[in-house]
Amino acid sequence: MGARRTTYAAALAALTMAISLVGCDDRKQQETAKPAPDVLAAPPELMKPAGNDSPGVKGEAPKPVSDAEPSEEGAAEDIYEDSPANTKPKRASAKHDKGRKRASTASKGDDAPSTDGAGDGTPEATAPVPLRVKRIQFSESIASREPVDPEETFVAGDTDKxxxxxxxxxxxxxxxxxxxxxxxxxxxxxxxxxxxxxxSRWRTWALRRGVKTTGTWTVTVSDAEGHEIGRRSFEVTGQP
Structure with a gap:
């Protein structure tokens, strides 16, 4: 009976020791898994957003693209086109008055007078004149497509042509x-x-023979439609 109690006491002591050893291992594992205080406490510098600001100055976050100020480049494109060359460009406005038409692009300034002649008494531009007489001259001969010694008075007996x-x-x-x-x-x-x-320039001549009648002769020039476009006179005398 005494030997059995001794065996039970030894077994109980061994079991108690084993349990205590297991408890020590669990506590060590928990202590090992616990993070170090230095890792949890991140330095304040790492918590700030990255930026070019100097230390101690709070940086501002960049504005979204939609909220940014419009670029000056290209904002005044319409003003450049619609204004004179010496006019200082202005920023174009996106708002326009209702019912108001925008002026078309003009090569001159807005204060330049109108060239259509409406309402200001200015005559409208006329079509080019088909033919216009610039010169009528009389002579007894032609050389190099020009009259030789043109005159306005001729002697009847001496003028053959x-x-x-x-x-x-x-x-x-x-x-x-x-x-x-x-x-x-x-x-x-x-x-x-x-x-x-x-x-654009045309020279020609007409010939008349037998100029014997004394007095004032008249030469008229008409276009193909019969409209007179020029005239001039010369004298024929009986004696030199």
Missing amino acids: LYAFIELSNETKKKSKIVVRFIPPGGSSSKVTLDVGDK
């Missing part, structure tokens, strides 16, 4: 015709039809 030299301005540069008439004093007239080329 007489040329009416005509210089025309042809702004449209279109081919056409003119009619030249020699009208003697108190007699029947004669006419000559001449071609006009497609040049």
